[in-house]
Amino acid sequence: MNKNSDCSIMLDDLFQSSTSSLLLVAVLVLLVLHVFYFRIGAQDQEKEPPGPKPFPLLGNLLQVDLKRLDRSLFDLSKEYGPVFTVYFGLKKVVVLAGYRTVKQALVNHAEEFGDREVTPIFYDFNKGNGIIFSNGETWKEMRRFALTTLRDFGMGKRISETRIIEECRYLMEEFEQYEGKAFNPRKEISYATSNIIAAIMFGKRFEYKDPDFQDMVERDHKSIILTGSASILLYNMFPWLRPFLKNWWDLMKNVEHNIKDTKSILTDLKETLNPEMCRCFIDAFLTRKLNLEESKIENSQYHDENLIYSVINLFAAGSDTTGTSLQWCLLFITKYPHIQDQVQEELSRVVGSRQVQVDDRKDLPYTDAVIHESQRLANIVPMSIPHKTSRDTIFQGYSIKEGTTVFPLLTSVLYDESEWESPRTFNPSHFLDEGGKFIRRDAFMPFSAGRRACLGESLARMELFLFFSFLLQRFRFTPPPGVTEDELDITPVVGFTLNPQPFDLCAVSRQ
Template sequence: MSMGLVTLLLLLLLLALAWRSWGVQGTWKRGALPPGPTPLPLLGNLLLLQSGRLDRTLMELSGRWGPVFTLHLGPRPAVVLCGYAALRDALVLQADTFSGRGAMAVFERFTRGNGIVFSNGPRWLTLRNFALGALKEFGLGTRTIEERVLEEATCLLEEFQATIGVPFDPRRLLDNAVSNVICSVVFGNRYGYRDPEFLRLLDLFSDNFRIMSSRWGEMYNIFPSLLDWLPGPHHRIFRNFAELRVFISEQIQRHRQTRQPGVPRDFIDCFLDQMDKEQQDAESHFQEETLVMTTHNLFFGGTETTSITLRYGLLILLKYPEVAAKVQEELDTVVGRIRLPSQADRARLPYTNAVLHEIQRFISVLPLGLPRALTRDAHLHDYFLPKGTSVIPLLMSSHRDPTQFKDPDCFNPTNFLDDKGNFRSNDAFMPFAPGKRMCLGAGLARLELFLFLTAILQRFRLLPVRSPAHLDLTPQYTGLGNLPTTFQLHLVAR
């Protein structure tokens, strides 16, 4: 069969599936949603979306259609929120109404609405409240978790020390360090940096995040029924998910065999205790499948975004060595080099704090956030939005809002400093998503970013393998996440 015929058949299949989806989804009344670019009957606004630049394209469309507009991703309409004011008015001022989780096909196929991140209604509320309580019990937000991060920072510094004189890619070591912190809370133990099982686990997370941030991931979320039949790297996502499920299930089984009911050692033990309490309740949300998915959510959310932010941060500091030098000067003055920085030092490190915030603002690690859905009818900017409307909260647009940040497309730590050099917060800074769906591990992520990055800069000078002028800060992947290009660095002891 010729390639032309194959292509034609695939196109016909696409049109047939899209038409079928249009028939199912087309019950939306166009007049009930904000205006936006006219969709094609089958593909929606797909032809307007540049490959790998969805966030930028949405911001450009907002320039014509305003801060609240409708976009059709294939046959499905979604309302896009662009700019700080629109995001605040929806996600903060109407937090309950915009607290639903919108659909993402790549996660729906795996989670089936289980776990914390992609559940809704009473299940989501119950699991979130339980998780917050359990994580607090094991140190989240207390001195205990800071001690765990500092212990892991010491291990990371030892690994970095062993690389001196040899260029290296810091990705895997940063993945190891960040993941070990959440491992200690969820599994009750950490892993050695060369543990093959642990390394495999991290590679699965990294591979999935990369594919989901590629064009393949974007297209799967738009046309899942079609992509299920087409070859491509997107199928690896689900093979990776299956392997991760096996790993987590084995951990749960080990906990069952060694736990002492009522004396939890970690998050899994806490969940198993709650399962015991509610085993007679047919409506209980505490089931083993929910535990598997919740554990996966905590791992995925607690590893990839924080590790990527650290990696991107190092790349930015290689690009701007004068910024790194100024942070190191402040660390030397306030903390010295005898002990590691601590959370208590943060208030006395305004420039360092500003750099950390600016890194997160500049990279917008989850540029589109995660989709929301309305839990009830709402009015927003003179538009009526019916219950169930899918919403894309374009978090990057708040970070690049010229009314909130000066020179928003440039890296500039003074965005978070006042005229006297004191740290200045900004409500438009929302890397963890505002409102009721704020990232569960936001506090832990802030702590890790501060302690890991300051520990590295306190101990080492960062030298690029290439000239800083040739370092490219453009994301290698832009989709679910903004991922930095691969790079190497030299470390020199200070």
């Protein structure tokens, strides 16, 4: 479809409209405004959550910053309370703020708040298939299958540890090639974390120089940035804007490329499939599908579309978020060298020069605390992925209708002043008791919670610990020459996730 010709056609149609048609449109707009205002005015009578007064058609768009929506909503929660309503255009959204409220909704009322809000862009991504952006039987069956299969392939177990340690060595070799000179570590880190999930999904790792692998990883990274852009947020509110948005067209190109690449890998694996020797997630899915067909058991969920989109979902989620978190870890310890000193002292004292292992974590409380604090302060998924109520519910005294979009504001959990002693500063002591032992904090919720919590949390936690500890054993990280620690910028690049600004560092060998 030609975008420019589409625009021309619509403009031609507009100018050819008759005066009577324009009057009819004006009357309809006035009716919409009338109904909209009466609906908003009835909030108090229905005991719906409070919120700022919306403007006609625009809702509360003029009262928030779409470039840092999570912060705007966090600020509004201080005025309107932990459960409040905002309107994005005519779209009503209930925001949940603060640890206690988010936990109560996602864990204690998991059924009511457990559906996914499939926004226009999410539907464009998956067409209701896969795991992350689906509901109903599709989501239940695909999530159940994914959890079982990921565990079968060692998620959180010794087999994953061996695979991660092997990848640590490849990553170390990449860092060593710079010989202590300044470089941006983003791509190397992304390739390393992507290879862990690739081994589970496809049964193999990729060379960092593989151009197809590089393109696949970079497309996912760019798509995550674009998905959180202001123009895509506006598209979700006003879908008719789609033809005019460059970011939407760029996202759809990336989606098409991802589908093409996944189908190519799928074709290769189908040709060599041996149900007696399951090599990866795709093999497990194909074998399940084959067994159901042979048993003549009807299960409509095991089809190629669900397989393709599930693989795309898991690959993107399992690579970008873990890689982004590891980048933040390195940026923080480079900016705060005294903290890096303490991590390396602990590693030298407890582990020495041998290979760090997952079992060492219990004896490395400070290292573990630094990783947790990096995740907390980085807050890479600030609004989680939008939820939707599955039925009418009364929550904290407020009436919330079935199908209402819900934002569990993770920013407000990870920065909750009633839960964290210094929520806006980098402070590993948040996770240490007076004796220096690691302590778990209930308000540590970077993976969300409840039915829609991150599928790969245990794998991500293992990756972060092993990659971070391995690198800190072998390298001293410093700012580039001429740059001070204070000059390192920890202001995030805002997308669907919060990434560090592009930064350089020096990885100086400690061997």
